[in-house]
Amino acid sequence: MRVLEKAPAKINLSLDVLHKRPDGFHEVEMVMTMVDLADRLEMKELPRDTIMISSQAGYIPLDEKNLAFQAARLVKDRYGVQKGVYIHLDKKIPVAAGLAGGSSDAAATLRGLNRLWGLGMSVEEMKALGSELGSDVPFCVTGGTAIARGRGEQLTPIASPPACWVVLAKLPLNVSTADVYGKLRAAEIKRHPDTAGLLSAIEAQDFGGICSSLGNVLEEVTLSLYPEVKRLRDCMERLGADGVLMSGSGPTVFGLVEKESKAERIYNGLRGFCKDVFAVRLLT
Ligand code: ATP
Numbered sequence: 001m002r003v004l005e006k007a008p009a010k011i012n013l014s015l016d017v018l019h020k021r022p023d024g025f026h027e028v029e030m031v032m033t034m035v036d037l038a039d040r041l042e043m044k045e046l047p048r049d050t051i052m053i054s055s056q057a058g059y060i061p062l063d064e065k066n067l068a069f070q071a072a073r074l075v076k077d078r079y080g081v082q083k084g085v086y087i088h089l090d091k092k093i094p095v096a097a098g099l100a101g102g103s104s105d106a107a108a109t110l111r112g113l114n115r116l117w118g119l120g121m122s123v124e125e126m127k128a129l130g131s132e133l134g135s136d137v138p139f140c141v142t143g144g145t146a147i148a149r150g151r152g153e154q155l156t157p158i159a160s161p162p163a164c165w166v167v168l169a170k171l172p173l174n175v176s177t178a179d180v181y182g183k184l185r186a187a188e189i190k191r192h193p194d195t196a197g198l199l200s201a202i203e204a205q206d207f208g209g210i211c212s213s214l215g216n217v218l219e220e221v222t223l224s225l226y227p228e229v230k231r232l233r234d235c236m237e238r239l240g241a242d243g244v245l246m247s248g249s250g251p252t253v254f255g256l257v258e259k260e261s262k263a264e265r266i267y268n269g270l271r272g273f274c275k276d277v278f279a280v281r282l283l284t
Helices: 067-079 101-116 123-131 137-142 177-183 195-203 207-212 219-225 227-238 260-271
Strands: 002-020 026-046 051-055 084-090 145-150 154-158 165-170 243-246 253-257 276-281
Touching: 002 101, 002 137, 002 165, 002 195, 002 243, 026 101, 026 165, 026 195, 026 276, 051 067, 067 084, 067 101, 067 123, 084 101, 101 123, 101 137, 123 137, 137 145, 137 154, 145 195, 154 195, 165 227, 165 260, 177 219, 195 207, 207 243, 207 253, 219 227, 219 243, 227 243, 227 253, 227 260, 253 260, 260 276
Parallel strands: 051 084
Antiparallel strands: 002 026, 026 084, 026 145, 145 154, 165 253, 165 276, 243 253
8 A cells, every 4th residue: 555645845925923932932924825846755554663764865864853754653653553654755845945845744744644544634633733743734734825823833724826937946055944033033123024915915816916015024034144045036036036035944035927938037047046946836
């Protein structure tokens, strides 16, 4: 018995930090959606009580540090599953990029094992398990487009933006999410994103309005730490993307583009700038 699952990448159309909470976490408000750039997971049952991970990507952990491993262990513990599983991760999403690749793999593992072992978990149960693994995992269980609040785990689904192209570019930098949040001074943020404006534009399916209300408070931190990301962002704007933003804590920068021909032009223009460039559709 084997199951296949796709694990798409997430992008933030907005990311706001409202304040730092007494428990040390940041209270966030973000609009997240998914793009058609995905890892592929293959899961096969093993008769022995073990979890094995393999991947063609040489740069991710294959032991208990892997989020797919952690998801499998959580499911096995919680449901008392004695059998084992072999998970192959075909990585396409750049790692530590602000695209929630690991979280999406964990969510895909929850969905896949639910089917493989016939556990009958509801979406809500999978989201609850996911929240034990990381703040972005519950969103990745269902995908779509949603507003996330709290630590990112309180989700309200909303309509998807109108269909468009997304050009993503990532420089070969390792940006630590914890480091970026650590350097953010929540009380001193000068410009918060216009989340209300973004939500109205999405509701009205107003592509121009969506592009002009994109915003991410972490951009200032990452761009000042890595001026090359700022240059990449400027380059994406110069090439004519309709809206440009950094996703999550970066360093991936994405551009929303209405027309395919323009997306192709931007993709070709950025290829000389960095190796990891993708032109994909928004998952609507
Ligand atoms: P987020 O946007 O949720 O902050 P990210 O895109 O910045 O996530 P990931 O690609 O999820 O970051 O990787 C973050 C770290 O998690 C890396 O250091 C990586 O080694 C580790 N990791 C664990 N499991 C995985 C996985 N299945 N795929 C990718 N990275 C993983």
